[in-house]
Amino acid sequence: MIRAQDCMYLFEWATPVVCPETITSQGCNLTVSQLRYTFDLSKLSRSVKVPGSDFNINVCGTVADTKCKDSAVCLISEGLGTSYGNSKIMTLDYKREEQTVLMQYSGGDTCPEG
Known part of the structure; x- marks a missing residue:
């Protein structure tokens, strides 16, 4: 409660209903208005081999393997490469309930039939 005056009580609280949350992304940056924070994932722009697997990833770029x-995600198996998503077709989102930044790639190779 902020103050009480005669029979009038004044309360104040933050609510996303009054100031809706906006989420904007540009490249590997995601800004969440309610948090007043920008997640900068551009520092993850290097090719990495995932330990214990045949996957190579580059979160904000292209894997080194041609x-x-x-x-952005490549599986090298039996000398062949399979793309799990094009680094140029990526979307970022934020899920408040899970406190999670989601990165989704599109444009990968079609799944093999079988």
Whole structure:
């Protein structure tokens, strides 16, 4: 409560209903208005081999292996590369309930039939 005056009580609290949350992204930056914070993922722009797997990833760029052209996630198996998403077709989102930044890639290779 902020103050009481005669029979009038004044309360104040923050609510997303009054000031709705906006989420904007540009490249590898995601800004959440209610948090007043920008997540900068651009520092993750380097190719990394995932330990214990055949996956190479580059969160904000393209993997170094040329078997997966423009790929952010690449599986190298039996000398062949399979793209799990194009680094140029990426979206960022924020889920408040889970306190999670989500990164989704599109434009990967089609799934093999079988």
